[in-house]
Amino acid sequence: xxxxxxxxxxxxxxxxxxxxxxxxxxxxxxxxxxxxxxxxxxxxxxxxxxxxxxxxxxxxxxxxxxxxxxxxxxxxxxxxxxxxxxxxxxxxxxxxxxxxxxxxxxxxxxxxxxxxxxxxxxxxxxxxxxxxxxxxxxxxxxxxxxxxxxxxxxxxxxxxxxxxxxxxxxxxxxxxxxxxxxxxxxxxxxxxxxxxxxxxxxxxxxxxxxxxxxxxxxxxxxxxxxxxxxxxxxxxxxxxxxxxxxxxxxxxxxxxxxxxxxxxxxxxxxxxxxxxxxxxxxxxx
Amino acid sequence: xxxxxxxxxxxxxxxxxxxxxxxxxxxxxxxxxxxxxxxxxxxxxxxxxxxxxxxxxxxxxxxxxxxxxxxxxxxxxxxxxxxxxxxxxxxxxxxxxxxxxxxxxxxxxxxxxxxxxxxxxxxxxxxxxxxxxxxxxxxxxxxxxxxxxxxxxxxxxxxxxxxxxxxxxxxxxxxxxxxxxxxxxxxxxxxxxxxxxxxxxxxxxxxxxxxxxxxxxxxxxxxxxxxxxxxxxxxxxxxxxxxxxxxxxxxxxxxxxxxxxxxxxxxxxxxxxxxxxxxxxxxxxxxxxxxxxxxxxxxxxxxxxxxxxx
Numbered sequence: 103x104x105x106x107x108x109x110x111x112x113x114x115x116x117x118x119x120x121x122x123x124x125x126x127x128x129x130x131x132x133x134x135x136x137x138x139x140x141x142x143x144x145x146x147x148x149x150x151x152x153x154x155x156x157x158x159x160x161x162x163x164x165x166x167x168x169x170x171x172x173x174x175x176x177x178x179x180x181x182x183x184x185x186x187x188x189x190x191x192x193x194x195x196x197x198x199x200x201x202x203x204x205x206x207x208x209x210x211x212x213x214x215x216x217x218x219x220x221x222x223x224x225x226x227x228x229x230x231x232x233x234x235x236x237x238x239x240x241x242x243x244x245x246x247x248x249x250x251x252x253x254x255x256x257x258x259x260x261x262x263x264x265x266x267x268x269x270x271x272x273x274x275x276x277x278x279x280x281x282x283x284x285x286x287x288x289x290x291x292x293x294x295x296x297x298x299x300x301x302x303x304x305x306x307x308x309x310x311x312x313x314x315x316x317x318x319x320x321x322x323x324x325x326x327x328x329x330x331x332x333x334x335x336x337x338x339x340x341x342x343x344x345x346x347x348x349x350x351x352x353x354x355x356x357x358x359x360x361x362x363x364x365x366x367x368x369x370x371x372x373x374x375x376x377x378x379x380x381x382x383x384x385x386x387x
Numbered sequence: 388x389x390x391x392x393x394x395x396x397x398x399x400x401x402x403x404x405x406x407x408x409x410x411x412x413x414x415x416x417x418x419x420x421x422x423x424x425x426x427x428x429x430x431x432x433x434x435x436x437x438x439x440x441x442x443x444x445x446x447x448x449x450x451x452x453x454x455x456x457x458x459x460x461x462x463x464x465x466x467x468x469x470x471x472x473x474x475x476x477x478x479x480x481x482x483x484x485x486x487x488x489x490x491x492x493x494x495x496x497x498x499x500x501x502x503x504x505x506x507x508x509x510x511x512x513x514x515x516x517x518x519x520x521x522x523x524x525x526x527x528x529x530x531x532x533x534x535x536x537x538x539x540x541x542x543x544x545x546x547x548x549x550x551x552x553x554x555x556x557x558x559x560x561x562x563x564x565x566x567x568x569x570x571x572x573x574x575x576x577x578x579x580x581x582x583x584x585x586x587x588x589x590x591x592x593x594x595x596x597x598x599x600x601x602x603x604x605x606x607x608x609x610x611x612x613x614x615x616x617x618x619x620x621x622x623x624x625x626x627x628x629x630x631x632x633x634x635x636x637x638x639x640x641x642x643x644x645x646x647x648x649x650x651x652x653x654x655x656x657x658x659x660x661x662x663x664x665x666x667x668x669x670x671x672x673x674x675x676x677x678x679x680x681x682x683x684x685x686x687x688x689x690x691x692x693x694x695x696x697x
Contacts, residue, residue, distance in 0.1 A: 116502075123497050127511040133526040133569070134514060136537065140529065152540050198423035206409075207416045217427065220435045222679065224630060226655060227438035227672045228431065230665055235434055254430025256423050285415035314519035316634060332521040336638055339524040340532075340553070351529065358525040362518055369517045373510060380574060381581035 141165070141355035148352040161352070168356035170346055171334060180330040180361075183319065184312040186249040188305060195256050195304070196297070199263025200289055204275055214264065217257040233321060241322075248323045252312065259304050262379075266300040267293070303379030306372055313365050331361040442669035449663075459670035469671075471646070472654040475560060476629060476678075479650055482564045483571070483628040488620055490568070491575030496609065498576065499583040509580075516573040524638045527566045528553065553640055559647045563639065567631050575620050582616030583609070618690050622683050629679055651675045 128135070136155075140148050141164055143157040202210045220228075232251055241247030270293060278288050316332040324333055334345065338354045349357070369376060442459055446452040463469060498509050515523065530537050531552040539549030550558045583591075590612060610617075633652040636642055642649040642657065649657065652675060659668035 119497065119500070120502070123505075123508050126494065126497070127508045130569075130572075131511050131514055132537070133523075133530050134518070136529065137522075137526045149535065151535050152543075153535055153537060194423040194426060197419035201416050201419035205416050205419070206412050207420070213420065213424065216432070220431060222626075222676070222683070223435050223438075224652065224672050224675050224679070226630075226633075226652060227669060227676070228434035229438075230659060230668075231434035231437035231441070232430060234437075235429060250426070251430040254426040256427045257431070260423060285412070285419075289419075310517060314517075316520055316638070332519045335519075335521040335525065339521065339638055340528040354525055355529070358522045362522045365517045365519075366514070369513070370510060373513070376513070376516070377577055377581075380577045 137355045137359060140352055141168075141359050143352050145350045145352055148350070148355075164352045164356040165360065167349065167353045168360055171338070171349060171353070171357040172331065172360040175326070176329060176331055176334050176361075179328060180313060181364075182245070183248055183315075183330050184309060186245070187252050187312045188308050190249065191253045191256060191259055191308065192301070192304060194253070195259030196263050196294075196301075197289065198256070199260050199265075200267050200293060202260070202264045203267030204270065204272075205285065214261070217260055221257065229317070229321075236322060243323060243325055243328065245323075245328065248319055248328055251322075252315070252318060259308070262304055263297075263300055266297060270296070299375075299378065302372065302375040306369075306375040307379045309368060310365060310376070335361055438669050439673065441666050442673045444666045444669075446665040447663045448665060455666065459667045460673075462667060463670060463674060468646075468654065472649055472651050475647070475649060476651040476675075478560055479564055479567070479632045480625055480628045482561060483568055483632075484621065484624045487568050487571050487575055487624050487628075488617065491572050491620065492579050492610065492613070492617070494572070495576045495579030495583055496605065499580055512576050513573045515570050518570070520570075520634045520638055523566060523570060524635065527562075527569075528639060531562055554644055556644055556647045559640055559644055563632050563635050563648050564628075566635050566639075567628060570635075571624060571627050571631070575624065578616055578620055578623075579613060582613040586612045615690075618686060622686050625682050626679060629675060651678070 139154075139156055142160050142162070143154065143164075144159070144161045147154055147158055147161075198213075201207055202213060207213075236242060236247045236251055239247075241250065274292055275288055278292050283291070314332060315330070316336065319328070319330045320333045320336070323329060329345070335358060337345065338349070338357070341351060341354075441452075443454060443456060444452050445455045445458070494512060498505060498512065518526075529535075533539055533549065533551045533554065536552075538552070542549040552558050552562045586609070590608065629650075630652050632648065632650055633656065636648040636650065636653055637656070640648050642653045651671065655668045655671035655675065658664050658671060
């Protein structure tokens with residue numbers, strides 16, 4: 103008797119909790135839901151007052167029109183920018199993280215300290231000198247100038263990989279070394295195959311950061327050859343005119359969705375690694 | 388730690404071989420570490436140090452750089468535009484941090500629930516994490532649109548004529564804050580979810596989210612259990628609201644209307660890129676850094692003190 107009363111009370115509480123979650127979640131992503139809805143409306147439908155929640159008819163043409171903004175070239179640029187940063191930074195962070203944790207190196211602690219120094223300095227302090235360095239290296243308006251300065255921010259990756267390596271069993275490495283394996287061989291054959299978790303976490307975070315980066319690519323690569331999605335979209339905010347003339351809000355929404363789609367899909371696919379990477383950084387809390 | 392780690396190393400290696408091995412070790416350390424350090428020094432360490440040094444110099448980009456000592460820092464005291472920028476920065480932090488932290492905590496508590504389909508809703512709350520400022524700007528400028536946007540439409544339905552939001556002197560700063568809160572919440576929710584999952588099941592059982600006094604138990608039992616996460620989240624969010632409104636403000640309102648969203652970071656940007664006073668701009672960024680430190684260092688010390696006490 104008592105049990106069944108408790109049960110029904112619990113069930114109604116659960117229903118309430120579920121409803122609150124659903125409602126809050128929908129409200130929370132409403133700006134994005136409306137972006138989707140508006141991207142499928144005709145120009146008339148998207149411009150009327152009061153605004154419509156759902157498109158009266160599905161106008162897929164907007165996405166074809168949006169390709170004028172989010173051209174294949176812009177996609178390729180963004181991909182190249184993102185993966186250029188991802189791979190180059192990963193290689194130098196992974197190798198250094200390994201050396202700092204597992205190789206005989208007197209100055210390892212010093213290097214770790216140096217890497218952590220500018221963590222709290224606002225990035226704005228270095229942006230003009232960074233621009234100057236890029237200029238002196240003749241890298242303005244080049245892929246090198248877009249990618250290499252960002253690759254330089256190795257602290258996050260190096261410390262992440264180092265932390266993983268510190269907990270990596272010494273026995274496996276020592277055994278391989280005794281068998282005469284060289285350091286690169288140890289790194290590639292022993293450590294790398296077991297390092298999927300930190301690599302996945304690192305890749306998830308870096309992919310997201312690089313794909314959404316705005317200020318640096320705006321300063322260095324605002325040309326047709328180099329422009330990435332964020333720089334291409336930014337002038338359209340609030341109905342502004344882009345680099346390719348004026349488009350309606352419905353087409354703007356479609357273009358914004360196209361630019362966000364790769365990251366959103368990647369995120370949904372690899373959600374676990376994002377969460378691990380982020381929650382892991384708070385683990386020592 | 389690991390039992391394998393204590394295995395004695397072989398003593399029988401020849402001395403000559405050992406020397407060769409050592410040289411070999413050093414060679415590979417060099418190969419593994421140098422590219423990283425070179426890139427890091429060239430693009431992070433040296434520019435950061437140069438930025439700090441520039442705050443003691445005068446430079447207009449075209450002319451020569453001249454050392455002026457503490458002049459830029461003295462100038463901070465006479466700058467009439469600085470106090471308003473300071474106040475706006477403070478408003479961003481004051482309006483933004485508390486809703487983000489408490490909102491994030493409450494959503495995390497709701498989502499910390501093993502039930503079918505919860506993953507979908509978690510993903511929905513994480514989504515803004517994946518969105519660039521440019522896409523967020525496009526989405527939110529449509530929501531905030533004074534004539535055709537949804538916020539004013541809903542206010543209209545209850546008989547209120549909404550303000551001009553992003554083009555209003557009064558409402559632009561709160562609007563930008565709302566967007567930054569929206570962009571910051573996923574991280575806070577994720578950190579709190581991780582924190583909640585470390586609470587022992589017995590405690591969670593005792594604080595089961597039903598019955599009388601749910602609200603009280605939430606704050607008196609669960610919230611203290613995640614205090615470590617709260618300290619971390621508060622520090623992260625203070626940092627975020629000191630700097631993140633800059634990019635949104637730059638993208639959506641360019642520090643306006645009438646400087647109403649010009650924070651310290653934005654003011655420093657303007658001094659550098661519109662007035663070309665690089666040295667003074669650097670001093671402004673250093674001021675921002677000192678403000679941050681004066682908030683974060685005490686928080687970190689308190690945390691350390693608590694940890695030491697157990």
